[in-house]
Amino acid sequence: xxxxxxxxxxxxxxxxxxxxxxxxxxxxxxxxxxxxxxxxxxxxxxxxxxxxxxxxxxxxxxxxxxxxxxxxxxxxxxxxxxxxxxxxxxxxxxxxxxxxxxxxxxxxxxxxxxxxxxxxxxxxxxxxxxxxxxxxxxxxxxxxxxxxxxxxxxxxxxxxxxxxxxxxxxxxxxxxxxxxxxxxxxxxxxxxxxxxxxxxxxxxxxxxxxx
Amino acid sequence: xxxxxxxxxxxxxxxxxxxxxxxxxxxxxxxxxxxxxxxxxxxxxxxxxxxxxxxxxxxxxxxxxxxxxxxxxxxxxxxxxxxxxxxxxxxxxxxxxxxxxxxxxxxxxxxxxxxxxxxxxxxxxxxxxxxxxxxxxxxxxxxxxxxxxxxxxxxxxxxxxxxxxxxxxxxxxxxxxxxxxxxxxxxxxxxxxxxxxxxxxxxxxxxxxxx
DNA sequence: CGAAGTTTGTGAATTAAGTAACTTTTTTGT
DNA sequence: ACAAAAAAGTTACTTAATTCACAAACTTCG
Numbered sequence: 220x221x222x223x224x225x226x227x228x229x230x231x232x233x234x235x236x237x238x239x240x241x242x243x244x245x246x247x248x249x250x251x252x253x254x255x256x257x258x259x260x261x262x263x264x265x266x267x268x269x270x271x272x273x274x275x276x277x278x279x280x281x282x283x284x285x286x287x288x289x290x291x292x293x294x295x296x297x298x299x300x301x302x303x304x305x306x307x308x309x310x311x312x313x314x315x316x317x318x319x320x321x322x323x324x325x326x327x328x329x330x331x332x333x334x335x336x337x338x339x340x341x342x343x344x345x346x347x348x349x350x351x352x353x354x355x356x357x358x359x360x361x362x363x364x365x366x367x368x369x370x371x372x373x374x375x376x377x378x379x380x381x382x383x384x385x386x387x388x389x390x391x392x393x394x395x396x397x398x399x400x401x402x403x404x405x406x407x408x409x410x411x412x413x414x415x416x417x418x419x420x421x422x423x424x425x426x427x428x429x430x
Numbered sequence: 431x432x433x434x435x436x437x438x439x440x441x442x443x444x445x446x447x448x449x450x451x452x453x454x455x456x457x458x459x460x461x462x463x464x465x466x467x468x469x470x471x472x473x474x475x476x477x478x479x480x481x482x483x484x485x486x487x488x489x490x491x492x493x494x495x496x497x498x499x500x501x502x503x504x505x506x507x508x509x510x511x512x513x514x515x516x517x518x519x520x521x522x523x524x525x526x527x528x529x530x531x532x533x534x535x536x537x538x539x540x541x542x543x544x545x546x547x548x549x550x551x552x553x554x555x556x557x558x559x560x561x562x563x564x565x566x567x568x569x570x571x572x573x574x575x576x577x578x579x580x581x582x583x584x585x586x587x588x589x590x591x592x593x594x595x596x597x598x599x600x601x602x603x604x605x606x607x608x609x610x611x612x613x614x615x616x617x618x619x620x621x622x623x624x625x626x627x628x629x630x631x632x633x634x635x636x637x638x639x640x641x
Numbered sequence: 642c643g644a645a646g647t648t649t650g651t652g653a654a655t656t657a658a659g660t661a662a663c664t665t666t667t668t669t670g671t
Numbered sequence: 672a673c674a675a676a677a678a679a680g681t682t683a684c685t686t687a688a689t690t691c692a693c694a695a696a697c698t699t700c701g
Contacts, residue, residue, distance in 0.1 A: 225637075226657070226658070227657085227658095228657080228658060228659085229658090230630060230633055230634065231626070231630050233629075233630075233633065234623075234625065234626040234629040234630060234633075235610070235623075235626065237629070238608055238625070252677080252678060252679085253678075253679070254678080259610065260610050261610040261612075263659070263660065264678095265659075265660055265661070265662095266658085266659060266660075268678090268679060268680065268681090269658095269659080269660090269680085269681085271679090271680090272679085272680060272681075276679080276680070277679090278678080278679050278680080279666080279667065279668090279678085279679070280665065280666040280667050280668090280677085280678055280679040280680075281665095281666060281667030281668045281669090281676085281677050281678055281679075282666095282667060282668065282677085282678070282679085283677085283678065283679080284679090296633070297629055297632070297633055298632050298633065298636050299629075303632055305628075312527050312530045312531065313527050313531065315527065316523050316524050316526065316527035317624075319523045320523065320524065320624065322624075322625060322628060325608070325625055326625050326628065326629065328628060328632070366635070367631065367632065367635065369628075390635055390638075391631045391632070391634075391635045393627060393628055393631055397449055397536070399446070399470065399471050399472040401472075405638075407631060407634055407635055407638070409627050409628075409630060409631040411622070411624065411627050412445075412446075413528070413531065413533075413622065414445065414449075414533060414536055414537050415442070415445040415446065416604060416620050416622050417516075417533060417537065417539060417580075417604055417620075418444075418445040418448070418508055418510075418537065419441060419442050419444075419445060419620060420578065420602045420604055420618060420620040421508070421509055421514055421539070421578065421602070422441055422444065422445075422507070422508055422509065423441065423602075423618055424577070424578065424601055424602045424618055425509050426436075427601075427616075427618070437687070437688070438687085438688095439687075439688060439689090440688090463647085463648060463649090464648075464649075465648080474689075474690070475648095476689075476690055476691070476692095477688085477689060477690075479648090479649065479650065479651085480650085480651080480688090480689080480690090482649090482650090483649090483650055483651075487649080487650070488649095489648080489649055489650080490648085490649075490696080490697065490698090491647080491648055491649040491650075491695070491696040491697050491698090492646085492647045492648050492649075492695095492696060492697035492698050492699090493647080493648070493649085493696095493697065493698065494647085494648065494649080495649090
């Protein structure tokens with residue numbers, strides 16, 4: 220039954236639910252209804268119930284969902300019960316910010332290594348993360364068995380670096396470059412495109428203005 | 431006919447097309463087919479043709495699309511022919527990176543003002559952008575008639591700040607906080623959630639591993 | 642100029658996502 | 672203990688998005 224064949228749209232919402240459940244738990248709340256959740260995370264309550272139902276009957280009719288139960292369930296489902304090690308490729312402007320971003324706190328993810336060509340920072344430790352020169356990337360990724368990376372290199376080298384990443388067995392790339400990189404089917408790419416988001420927002424706003 | 435009733439999914443892809451067309455134009459390419467585009471931006475060619483067709487017949491059968499024509503068209507459609515002024519609320523870790531991000535270069539967007547509570551930076555100019563204290567936010571946004579902001583404040587103050595923004599007429603918010611903020615219907619929010627993206631990636635990867 | 646080759650634009654089919662509305666179960670209050 | 676209220680889970684429906692596959696239009700080449 221489960222795990223596989225969860226709709227993509229549902230999967231993308233899981234972290235949102237997870238985060239809000241954490242907040243509820245911290246606040247000492249014991250139960251929550253789909254309606255309350257809907258209000259907080261801005262997702263229709265029917266959609267939430269449907270989303271949850273893919274994983275079985277997690278709630279209780281007439282009662283709602285037990286916060287701790289649900290939290291525990293999502294923790295496992297989202298692999299938040301074990302630490303995930305990732306690497307940061309490219310410590311420029313945005314890369315730097317991500318080093319400080321403290322994924323670890325909310326996320327059980329640790330940036331274990333970072334790579335850059337800038338000799339002024341290679342060999343140093345930034346925000347607790349060692350910065351290696353790019354030449355060492357393939358070797359280090361193999362040694363540290365890192366399968367997930369955050370890619371924040373300039374667009375013109377993005378595809379080249381990606382090829383190297385694929386070669387040493389990287390399976391997931393969080394791609395901050397504006398380029399749609401090419402990878403084999405077995406590798407997953409999640410694109411984050413800040414310029415896009417802003418342009419899309421501007422586009423929609425202008426539509427409203429005209430209507 | 432046009433403008434309105436463009437599918438949301440299509441609208442979100444427009445900036446991707448736009449960027450790639452710019453690259454083609456810079457490289458001196460005169461024509462491009464939906465298949466070439468598809469390869470580059472990783473969107474099915476039929477989807478691309480369908481997307482374009484919402485705006486009329488932009489191409490020529492047997493030939494493809496004229497790069498300059500198409501570029502010109504999208505420039506207008508995406509409001510890239512006029513400068514858009516935005517403000518940055520919260521100059522912390524991520525905010526700083528966005529100040530340096532140079533939206534202007536690729537995007538015809540300028541960050542005109544930034545706001546923060548940190549007295550060490552208020553009154554200074556960072557990357558060419560003046561940093562005002564938060565107390566001046568409402569006043570400055572009104573004076574400068576800024577309708578779009580980038581929100582990078584801590585989660586615990588996000589809703590409060592948002593209320594202020596709405597009050598002075600902000601119409602679009604690029605929300606980097608993990609909170610799903612509440613706004614009136616007339617205000618558009620685009621959420622960018624870095625932690626989410628990473629978690630989603632990890633989730634999908636784990637699914638593949640199990641299967 | 643005509644035949645062969647391209648490539649768009651689009652109806653029709655398919656797939657995915659979202660929502661309304663109802664049934665069932667449980668809780669709560671009297 | 673019972674009636675009323677609450678809320679999950681699900682069925683059926685609606686809407687949105689994608690993709691196939693082909694006719695029509697144009698280009699290119701001999």
